Amino acid sequence: MRMPDIFRSSALRVALAFAIAMTVATSLIFGFVYLQITASDEALVRVVLVNEAEKGANYSDAELRNALDLRLTHDLRRLDYVALFDAAGNVLIGNIDKMPAIPADGKSHFIAAVQPPGAPRQSEPAIFVARLRPDGSVLLLGRSLLEVYALRRTVLVALATAIGPMLLMALAIGAFFARRASLRLTRIHDTIVRIMRGDLQVRLPVRRAPDEIDKVSRDVNLMLDEIVRLLVQIKSVSDNIAHDLRTPLAVMRAKLERGLAGDDDQELRAAARQALAELDRAMRTITALLRISEVESALRSSGFKPIDLSAICADVFEFYEPLGKAKSIAMVLDAKSPVPTLGDGDLMREALSNLIDNAVKFTPEGGTVRIAAAMEAGRPVIRVSDSGSGVAPGERDKIFERFYRTIRNDRVAGSGLGLSIAAAIANLHDFDLRVEDNCPGALFEMSARLKSAPKQS
Amino acid sequence: MSTTGDPLKRPLVLLIEDEKGLAEEIIAELHRLGYPVQHVDTVAEGLDAARASGAAIMVVDRMLHGSDGLSMVETLREEGVKTPVLVISALSSVDERIRGLKAGGDDYLVKPFAMAELAARIEALLRRLDDVRTTKLRVGELEMDLIEQTVKRGETLIDLLPREFKLLEYFLRRPNQIVTRAMLLEGVWHYRFIPETNVVDVHIGNLRRKIDKAGEPSLITNIRGAGFTLHADA
Incomplete structure (x- = not known):
């Protein structure tokens, strides 16, 4: 200063x-x-x-x-x-x-x-x-x-002699502490100015023995972390959208160009149809991406109501059962007793739909898909298991990332975003979603986090 | 633009849309289907046209030259204008959709959409007007008793699962009308999202197997790029 x-x-x-x-x-x-x-x-x-x-x-x-x-x-x-x-x-x-x-x-x-x-x-x-x-x-x-x-006089004299030096000392002590506090605030101010100028990597100083100012600084730092996380997220969404829009646009353009180059009307119609299908696919992907952002930016627990995961499992199971049967897959539901939790029923249904959709996709004919919901040690748990090829240990974390496609994914249609949406919905509900080995096949488990466990993001 | 004397005798659609390209496409599609269309591109003109109440349905873009189409709908609803409104919007989140319906919209369609989807939604909104409470639905040979929860084709009783019953009911209430997958997901399963796999088609396939007669064309036909239709004259 x-x-x-x-x-x-x-x-x-x-x-x-x-x-x-x-x-x-x-x-x-x-x-x-x-x-x-x-x-x-x-x-x-x-x-x-x-x-x-x-x-x-x-x-x-x-x-x-x-x-x-x-x-x-x-x-x-x-x-x-x-x-x-x-x-x-x-x-x-x-x-x-x-x-x-x-x-x-x-x-x-x-x-x-x-x-x-x-x-x-x-x-x-x-x-x-x-x-x-x-x-x-x-x-x-x-x-x-x-x-x-x-x-009496002695007391008065003592007061008169003491008051001058004491006033000076109080001034000095006051100035010392005030200046120290002011220096700290100046440091914080300077840091904030740097952040405002766009340097989002710097953080406010926090001392080892934190007082009130340090606690506020720490909260501000946490807030900055969250802002940075959201910025990165927005950037990755726009990057992904750009990527997923450009690729199909390039394909569409090439197809239409080729269709127009020939004289054959039939060929042009076919090209237009293919381009349209490509366009629909791109649209689905973008819708899914926006959906993930929407879920991720949703206010936690705003509009959460008591729901029964068992009933939701039964509901989604009923929707997917004919699809499994059409592929000669045995569909098994194990959700007899109620599994109450607080949440958004529509979103939970969407998450579960994506998990079951994924399971049915990757299970070969004659296989089994099992959907189970239960309370375990007081925590709601949903499991979707299949008898497909499973997920390699090295891929287990990555499959929830946007646009990660396993090698087996290539022969199956879809945006590859279903699991990411499910993960985002699980996170919004303070649930963990992970995949394990079902020997053979994959086991997706979605369970409520322990209350004390810190939020993963 | 008048289509008086059209064999289909379609009612007038009021289109309030300020994007020229999209408006042209919508008008072309609606004309192709036989609807006369009145097109305006501002909120003020939209209010006037809606108050004149010649239109049977309004198609309203949410963003009109920067002003909110929803507030226009709200104003009309306050004035007691009951014409059904289909809101089209680029805002897709669930909250936006709910806001659109709360403002007085009857249906909410997110851009970009297939023209077939738009047409099907318009048709559904128009038909809803003459939808009467009834206990029996009958289309051609098919008869559904909503109280007994039974379905007969001619004299033969057809055994349906509860959800198949709901699915068929949805079709029977909309004979000869195009029903899209999104409409079925919303109306029968209350899904607000489109699953990656075409599960709806599998359900339709199962329903067909139960209600169709061997050797005869299916009562429910696929409409390419749009959805399905239950034919009344089959």
């Missing part, structure tokens, strides 16, 4: 806010301490004085004089005031000459400025209690609040 930026960025604002918050908090703590000290010490002084005055008022003259003398002798710091006035208001004993302006009611009173006797000090605040004795004289007790006020 360039230096001037710091004044424009939120970093400075964050640092200032942090500093102000710290200052306010510290001042509040000091204020609390200050008030606590004053209030509790003053209260204590008041209680002690009232008690002592009450006790002293009832002493005999001799006892009182002794006690007062003792008190004056012990008060080295000259914080105590004691005096005994006669009924006329003349001082009999004590270190204060004149009765202050308080009533002799035995209650504590605050006096803001008293000149302490015999001490080289300015006037100071003090608490006084005056109490009338039975003989008409008045006992006066008092205590300077000098110490309490000194402590």
